Amino acid sequence: MxxxxxxxxxxxxxxxxxxxxxxxxxxxxxxxxxxxxxxxxxxxxxxxxxxxxxxxxxxxxxxxxxxxxxxxxxxxxxxxxxxxxxxxxxxxxxxxxxxxxxxxxxxxxxxxxxxxxxxxxxxxxxxxxxxxxxxxxxxxxxxxxxxxxxxxxxxxxxxPAQNCPYYPEAKGGYLAFLGRISPEKRPDRAIEMAKRSGVPLKIAAKVDKADQEYWDEVIEPMIHHPLIEYIGEINEEQKKDFLGNALALAFPIDWPEPFGLVMIEAMSAGTPVIAFRNGSVPEVIADGVSGVLCDSMDEAVAAVDRVKSMSRAGVRRHFEGQFTAExxxxxxxxxxxxxxxxxxxxxxxxxxxxxxxxxxxxxxxxxxxxxxxxxxx
Missing domain, CATH: 3.40.50.2000 (Glycogen Phosphorylase B;)
Structure with missing residues (x-):
């Protein structure tokens, strides 16, 4: 053709x-x-x-x-x-x-x-x-x-399945937030999940000019905590280790996300996703298989414990069955x-x-x- x-x-x-x-x-x-x-x-x-x-x-x-x-x-x-x-x-x-x-x-x-x-x-x-x-x-x-x-x-x-290779073990043991710092992505929820669960959070995200005020007034004051690490924007190579070594990807969005590539990138690495039930999320995440769907902050905090026993091989299989380029x-x-x-x-x-x-x-x-x-x- x-x-x-x-x-x-x-x-x-x-x-x-x-x-x-x-x-x-x-x-x-x-x-x-x-x-x-x-x-x-x-x-x-x-x-x-x-x-x-x-x-x-x-x-x-x-x-x-x-x-x-x-x-x-x-x-x-x-x-x-x-x-x-x-x-x-x-x-x-x-x-x-x-x-x-x-x-x-x-x-x-x-x-x-x-x-x-x-x-x-x-x-x-x-x-x-x-x-x-x-x-x-x-x-x-x-x-x-x-x-x-x-x-x-x-x-x-x-x-492509090789873009984010499979990591059988989350050696870092942290929650990962990847993307943009913006109100609809709700990094504040990710920070609260970390503080309430006692599990560290690493934030790899850029701040656009349009979101500078949100960063200055809402997020920046929240990151001064021993469990929170802001590492800024990362490249494609850095993303592999960042996602692969995470306990889970925090995807606490508050808007009708059309898809959300970062969810399948995490799943490709074997990393489950803790996501709020908005937009495309229920179509991408198989609850209890490739992640946990949440409707409240209490559920999101409880999910941090749930993902510790989730099969990373099962997460990768879900990705391979539905979300490869092929x-x-x-x-x-x-x-x-x-x-x-x-x-x-x-x-x-x-x-x-x-x-x-x-x-x-x-x-x-x-x-x-x-x-x-x-x-x-």
Whole structure:
């Protein structure tokens, strides 16, 4: 199959620093090539891939200092459009801009939705361009979307099994918090779990400018405790030991997480996950097998003892059965084949109702910020 992967231009594929979407695009691309498909990756020029690289910028736009990436993405889409006849499938990872430009090619297009979808500002596009086949990365991610959108599949993320190798023993014996310092990730809950359970917590996380005030006023005053260690942002190599030697990953989120890559990274290492039951969490964690699902702080604290007797081999088996790159790409190829076969539940045309304005409340929830919609999975 001749497949185009169209990546965001913010970061290289794979990213040199933080970039969840770009990492997933890399895993999809490399596994498709490994399975024998003819793949072209439209991405920044500093990307590294075994596929054919169509460089659309010299390097990732964030590193070049660009703040608004719209113009560069439109130029890339123009390039993809001119080459569309070269491909059986056009697989987009850039949210919205391709919808009008490729409306006449919905029979060979598919878009993976990588972020949160409860942003009212974007609803006019979803309600108007209902033909684009969409892939959600969890069933929960779909909930805010209008019924008119064209869901092709839900495909959970998967990563190469060797990225986070199996650690049969948690030599460090600490709780791990990995990711970003932000209110919705609730590092304060992780700190409370450590203090109440008496088990050390290591925090490997970056602080974005948008979250600096939260760090200064809420989290920084909480880390001055003998059980708490803040080690800052870590790279991919450091992540292996950090997750592999942890007793458990603390994932105490307080928002509708679309997926949560760090959960399957921990599971790959054999490290169970203590997670609050929000967003995609119940779809990813098998309660009592690969981690513990919690609805309260008391349950989270009690879970610290529960994971001590949990089989790390069992955690790894759960990962291998559902969340490898091979599993993920097998599902994408099946979605491509359904699309090319013209199955009616995959290809839809816009309805008249799609053009009627509709700006109601989304599940009664507060209006999220636009920046929140772009948060990587």
């Amino acid at each position: 001749r497949i185009a992967q169209i990546a965001p231009l913010s970061e290289a594929v794979p990213p040199k620093f933080y970039g969840g979407t770009e990492r997933v695009v890399s895993w999809i691309t490399e596994e498709l090539v490994r399975q024998g498909h003819d793949v072209t990756l439209f991405a920044s020029g500093d990307s590294e891939t075994s596929a054919k690289l169509a460089a659309c910028t010299p390097e990732g736009l964030r590193l070049l200092g660009y703040r608004d990436h719209t113009a560069s993405h439109l130029a890339m889409l123009h390039h993809v459009r001119r080459r569309a006849h070269d491909f059986d499938i056009l697989h987009f990872h850039i949210d919205l801009l391709q919808y009008p430009m490729f409306e006449d090619m919905n029979h060979k297009c598919i878009t993976t939705m990588h972020g949160r979808l409860d942003v009212p500002d974007f609803m006019p596009v979803y309600r108007t361009f209902t033909g684009m086949p969409l892939v959600s990365i969890s069933d929960n991610q779909r909930e805010p979307m209008p019924p008119s959108v064209n869901w092709a599949s839900t495909i959970h993320h998967g990563l 599993c993920m790409v097998r599902k994408y190829v099946a979605a491509y084949e359904r699309l090319l076969a013209g199955q009616p539940d995959v290809i839809k045309l816009p309805t008249a109702a799609a053009f009627a304005p509709h700006y109601g409340e989304m599940n009664g929830s507060a209006r999220p910020s636009l920046s929140a919609a772009a948060m990587p999975a």
